[in-house]
Amino acid sequence: MKLLTHNLLSSHVPGLRPGGGFPLRIELGRPSELPPEPSPGYEADEEFLRRLHHVLLEVEVLEGSLQCPDSGRRFPISRGVPNLLLSEDEA
Amino acid sequence: MSRVYNKRDQSSHLLTPHGKLPGVSFPQVPVSPGRGGAARRKSEVRGGARSGPAELRKTINMKKLKLKELESCLQQVDTFENPKLLLEQYPTRPHIAACMLYTIHNTFDDIENKTIADLGCGCGMLSIGSAMLGAGFCVGLDIDADALEIFNSNIEDFELTNVNMVQCDICSLSDSMSDTFDTVIMNPPFGTKHNKGIDMIFLKTALQMAKTAVYSLHKTSTRQHIQKKAAEWEVKMEVLAELRFDLPASYKFHKKKSVDIEVDFIRFSAKKVLN
Numbered sequence: 524m525k526l527l528t529h530n531l532l533s534s535h536v537p538g539l540r541p542g543g544g545f546p547l548r549i550e551l552g553r554p555s556e557l558p559p560e561p562s563p564g565y566e567a568d569e570e571f572l573r574r575l576h577h578v579l580l581e582v583e584v585l586e587g588s589l590q591c592p593d594s595g596r597r598f599p600i601s602r603g604v605p606n607l608l609l610s611e612d613e614a
Numbered sequence: 615m616s617r618v619y620n621k622r623d624q625s626s627h628l629l630t631p632h633g634k635l636p637g638v639s640f641p642q643v644p645v646s647p648g649r650g651g652a653a654r655r656k657s658e659v660r661g662g663a664r665s666g667p668a669e670l671r672k673t674i675n676m677k678k679l680k681l682k683e684l685e686s687c688l689q690q691v692d693t694f695e696n697p698k699l700l701l702e703q704y705p706t707r708p709h710i711a712a713c714m715l716y717t718i719h720n721t722f723d724d725i726e727n728k729t730i731a732d733l734g735c736g737c738g739m740l741s742i743g744s745a746m747l748g749a750g751f752c753v754g755l756d757i758d759a760d761a762l763e764i765f766n767s768n769i770e771d772f773e774l775t776n777v778n779m780v781q782c783d784i785c786s787l788s789d790s791m792s793d794t795f796d797t798v799i800m801n802p803p804f805g806t807k808h809n810k811g812i813d814m815i816f817l818k819t820a821l822q823m824a825k826t827a828v829y830s831l832h833k834t835s836t837r838q839h840i841q842k843k844a845a846e847w848e849v850k851m852e853v854l855a856e857l858r859f860d861l862p863a864s865y866k867f868h869k870k871k872s873v874d875i876e877v878d879f880i881r882f883s884a885k886k887v888l889n
Contacts, residue, residue, distance in 0.1 A: 528753055528778040533790050545790075580751075580776075604762055607782040614786065 524584045524605050532605060534591035534598070536613065547589035547598065667691075668773040679747060685712035687746055691768050693737050694761060701758055702803035704861055706739045714829065714879055715743040717854060718799060722881070724827050725749050728796035731823055733784050733816055738765035738777070740799050745774045753795070754779040785815050791823045798824040801831045804875075814843060817882070821849055824884040831857070834876035850883040 534544030565571050589598045589605055598607050667690040685708050693705035719725040726748040732741040735754030744752050754777070756762055762779050769777050802816035803809060813832055817840070820828040832840055834856060844851040857879055860872040 524780075525778055527751060528780065531753070531791055531794050532780065535786050535790070602763075602766060604759075604766065604779050604781055606759070607780065608757065609783075609786070 524600055524603050526579045526582065529584070529589070529605070532589065532607060534589075534594065534596060535607065535609060536591055536594040536596050539591075539593045543593040544591050546592065548592060549584065550588045550590060550597070551584065667768075667771045681712055681716045684716060684743060684746060685709055688712055688739060688743050690771070691737060691739050691742055692764055692771075693739075694764065696760070698758065698760075700807050700809075702807055702809075703736060703758070703761065705737060706801045707859075708739070710857060710859075711739045711743050713855075714831075715740065715747055715799070717879075718797070718829050718881075719747045722827065724797040724829070725799075728826075729753075729794075731755065731791075731795040731798045731800075731820070733798060733800040733820055733823075734802050735765060735779065735800075736761045738768050738779070740801065741765070741777055741779075742768060742772060742774065744799060745772070745777050750776065752777045755782055755784060757781065757783050784819055785812065787819050789819075789822045791819075793823070793825050795823050796826050798828045798830075800829070804833050814840075817843075818847070821847060821882060821884060826884055828882040828884065829854075830880055830882070831877050832880060834878050837878055840880070844882065852881045853878045854881055855879040 529547065529549060532545075532547055534547060536544065561571070561575075562568070565575075583603055584600055585603050587600045589600065590596070591598070596613075598605055600606070667687065670687055670690060688708035688711050691705075691708065694703050697703035715725065725744050727750045730741070730744045730749045730752045732738070732744070732752065732754040735741050735756045736758075738754050741752045741754045754762075754765060756765070756779070759781060762781055765779055798820040800816065800820060802820075803812050805812045805814075813836065817828070817830060817832075820830065837853070841851060855878070857877045858874055859877050860874050
């Protein structure tokens with residue numbers, strides 16, 4: 524799962540506030556190599572853009588989980604595939 | 615507007631004067647349930663490194679990828695080992711997938727460098743074909759872990775780096791992914807297995823996700839209903855071709871091994887008014 528894919532995903536646990544369930548928190552061992560916010564003029568910063576490209580498109584999360592920021596529900600990622608299915612009692 | 619195609623048209627992959635899909639052959643042979651996925655793959659591909667999917671992909675000049683080359687690449691895509699009937703699982707035939715993708719790419723330029731979603735991707739036939747035609751990034755979505763496992767190993771075999779997949783239920787996405795992809799390309803379930811209406815749910819979701827266009831397959835018998843919905847949703851709808859699928863018979867008492875259904879290949883321009 525690339526970061527670009529992660530950016531599309533949100534939680535569908537029932538009963539969340541509108542716009543809730545996003546973004547899902549990625550739970551991994553390693554800290555990110557990027558600053559939390561892009562600094563002004565980032566479009567011209569080659570070094571930053573390279574690192575951003577790398578993290579967005581070249582890093583794949585293979586195992587881990589995504590946590591819904593509102594309900595706390597965890598969605599597993601295995602072999603690079605996030606599983607957003609809710610169980611029967613949840614849906 | 616729509617033509618029924620036969621095998622003889624296949625010789626020219628140039629567009630007809632009306633700008634429609636070139637000849638598409640009818641599948642003559644019933645769809646087989648699966649080619650034994652992993653076992654077959656290991657014995658054939660590992661043994662013959664020269665002809666494996668990745669090698670094939672690398673030798674092809676992407677810019678001038680011909681229809682026949684695309685089709686032969688797609689024939690290397692492994693398909694369902696034990697298709698689940700209730701999910702209407704069957705592989706999109708390489709020939710049909712190739713013709714669809716070729717048109718989407720050459721007539722409409724909706725693949726190269728674009729972000730593409732494949733709803734109900736199954737083993738990934740359409741996603742992989744899109745990647746071969748130079749898609750920027752493809753994401754396949756499907757509910758079934760077994761299908762996605764096969765899709766995953768297909769991606770490894772083809773050595774693709776710009777294809778991802780997500781396991782989810784399309785019916786529960788609603789508008790959470792609005793305007794997230796340039797193009798949606800899909801072969802959705804038709805709603806023949808206690809899941810009536812699922813084709814329209816897929817279509818509506820696809821239209822919300824796509825910024826430019828949705829390419830989809832629907833039973834010809836539902837065409838008028840879809841036209842009505844398209845008008846309601848204010849999206850433009852163009853039937854690009856009529857195809858004929860033979861789907862495996864699902865019940866023991868069906869006399870024939872497979873049943874022919876007429877299918878429309880449709881392009882929808884993405885909407886701006888769906889709620």
